[in-house]
Amino acid sequence: MNRAANLIALQSNQFDLLVIGGGITGAGIALDAAARGLKTALVEKEDFASGTSSRSTKLIHGGLRYLKQLEFALVKEVGSERAIVHKLAPHLVVPEKMLLPLYEKRGLGYWLTSIGLKIYDWLAGVKPEDQRKMLTRLQTLNHEPLLKNDDVKGGAVYAEYRTDDARLTIEIIKLASQKGACVSNYTEVTEFVYTNNKVSGAMLVDRVTGSTFSVDAKVIVNATGPWVDELRVINQSRQGKQLHLTKGVHIVVPFHRLPVRQAIYFDVPDGRMIFAIPRGRVTYIGTTDTDYQGDKNVVLATRDDVNYILHAVNETFPSVLLTLADVESSWAGLRPLIHEEGKSASELSRKDEIFESSTGLISIAGGKLTGYRKMAERVVDKVIDQQFEDRDLKSCTTDKMILPGGDFTEYSEVRKLETELAGKLGTLNQRGNEATNLVHLYGTQSKAIVAYLEQHQTSEPEQDLVLAKAWYAVQNEMAITPLDFINRRSGLLYFNHPKMMRNLQAVIAYFASEFNWSNEEKAKQTQIAEQALAEVIRFE
Secondary structure, three states: OOHHHHHHHHHHOEEEEEEEOOOHHHHHHHHHHHHHOOOEEEEOOOOOOOOHHHOOOOEEOOOHHHHOOOOHHHHHHHHHHHHHHHHHOOOOOEEEEEEEEEEOOOOOOHHHHHHHHHHHHHHHOOOHHHOOEEEOHHHHHHHOOOOOOOOEEEEEEEEEEEOOHHHHHHHHHHHHHHOOOEEEOOEEEEEEEEEOOEEEEEEEEEOOOOOEEEEEEEEEEEOOHHHHHHHHHHOOOOOOOOEEEEEEEEEEEEHHHOOOOOEEEEEOOOOOEEEEEEEOOEEEEEOOOEEOOOOOOOOOOOHHHHHHHHHHHHHHOOOOOOOHHHOOEEEEEEEEEEOOOOOOHHHOOOOOEEEEOOOOOEEEEOOOHHHHHHHHHHHHHHHHHHHOOOOOOOOOOHHHOOOOOOOOOOOHHHHHHHHHHHHHHOHHHHHHOHHHHHHHHHHHHHHHHHHHHHHOOOOOHHHHHHHHHHHHHHHHOOOOOHHHHHHHHOOHHHHOHHHHHHHHHHHHHHHHHHOOOOHHHHHHHHHHHHHHHHHOOOOO
């Protein structure tokens, strides 16, 4: 992906479709449209996946909680999608057994949960070997000895999938680019262009250089997540249904402070459910669900948010005694849900909806990470039905498109590559299980990173590997700032905050050299990166 070349192409072509928004929804739409034969462009005002799509629970899951809301169609769709997305990126969408403890005084109870999970497996088409297994009280406590044992009635184990949401988004955008989509980050739509009272393009500003230009497009899709209504305002079409933003917070603690044996989905006294998910050297926990009306561009965890999660963990796992000092990092994201009068944040539907203005602007909001592919298919179907019926276009084939790095014939090959790279990384791998981390983020693309590393070794092996990943992000993934790499490309901001602190100046120096920054620009980017590293551990 060459950003400079793409900016030129945006100005010199007429596109069939302009997608605004570089999160998972926009990425999915761009891939589907380009693969079907539409001349497609995608622009994002910040970095790709910089909003909700890097701040979820990082699960490709079937939405068990939506059974409580009787949203059977939603459970069926996203449940079925899990296996498809796993097939497309087996290294990045990893099977994860989930333990669900059951209690005497809260939740659905043993038999209702058993029936619910049976329905869940049936709706989602879960393979027999992965279908739910009900546990006795003793079996549940054997699965997780840290659980508070005085009111555990039993439990269940069922199948989900863990992912890295930002990397999934990046890989989809990379594949869309390979299929011919013209993509650019840090490119903001400031107004729409109209022909005969119909949207026919947009004015944009390159937020790197400050230059402005226009893009011509026959159809424009607004897939900006929490910012959907802002573009509808620019289009003078925010009427009828509107967004209802809710905030979800997650915290990260060292694994040794919450050493759960598997992922756990547990009830808390106020009726919510929270995940605790082990991920290498850490365990991450979340999420909250509260109404949000603040600045959409700066969404942070507050002390109250973090204390709520800590209290829930200590209530469920009383021996761990987590405190604020144990929190290594955090993230907070917004859910762009559809407002429903009289419903609380946690009661709002997660279903997606498509809005169309009188000027032809198509907007999509709602939905879940897991359902990105079907959401995209519905949008592209609508675009084709309305504007391109006369063309001989392909049907949706994104269920068969292997994502970059995902070219494994079976999951055992993922493990085989981990072993191969572990041998090449030597003592570096022994200290941090780096081969597993590499393969789970980059898949077969890890080979290129390790090959670069072998040619650029110094006396600082940890720093060398970080810089090899930074090189890959710049050369292949349109990373143009240190924060693009630290957060969306590598996940180090959240999942290895101490390592990123140790290697921050080296990363900044690499970017400064690669992009020939002035001293002023280097100081500016240093401040941005240091602020991000501070914000994830500063709770006000």
